[in-house]
Amino acid sequence: AQSVTQLDSHVSVSEGTPVLLRCNYSSSYSPSLFWYVQHPNKGLQLLLKYTSAATLVKGINGFEAEFKKSETSFHLTKPSAHMSDAAEYFCVVLNYGGSQGNLIFGKGTKLSVKP
Amino acid sequence: NAGVMQNPRHLVRRRGQEARLRCSPMKGHSHVYWYRQLPEEGLKFMVYLQKENIIDESGMPKERFSAEFPKEGPSILRIQQVVRGDSAAYFCASSPRYREGLNTEAFFGQGTRLTVV
Secondary structure, three states: OOEEEEOOOEEEEEOOOOEEEOEEEEOOOOOOEEEEEEOOOOOEEEEEEEOOOOOEEEOHHHOEEEEEOOOOEEEEEEOOOOHHHOEEEEEEEEOOOOOOOOEEEOOOEEEEEEO | OOOOEEEOOEEEEOOOOOEEEEEEOOOOOOEEEEEEEOOOOOEEEEEEEEOOEEEEOOOOOOOOEEEEOOOOOOEEEEEOOOOHHHOEEEEEEEEOOOOOOOOOOOEEOOOEEEEEO
């Protein structure tokens, strides 16, 4: 079975400082992992995805994530936070054990950005 | 190319009424998924449909909830006799036809926020 654990429910950073949102996964297979962002009262937007190609994945808006098999981690980072990054971020794994397209979501990390 | 369209965006129902949530997938997408997001929670899978077929409904409550994706028209998530605990955001996602060995991306709509009063 697959699962993801987001280690922080809330992260607060100052504008211009680095962002680190942590995610650990559990998977019996080589996982497909995603990060989605949800702005208040909006839908979900895909930031980036890992599908067993390069371990360092670059996404939109300057975000990137590194797949580390030895640590079963897929942390999301950004060198410099912007006010518009304030949102909720979800780490997601594709559930191969279920139907195709069955995404398993972490509980989310709310990112606050202080001026 | 319009994205996944959900309507209504907000829906208020009294206890015991029916709620109908609609989802039009992206053009060319034949797979639709419904997810529910409770407050302070991530999204939980409910059901996966293709045109005229329910592929996986393992996340659907056994009673009062049903989903369909007819040959023509949007996918519908129907909740009968709503209760306060049904209050949540319901998201629809769509993806293209699955091809062996490829990992398809799911595109999400903006959700329908159901409030049961």
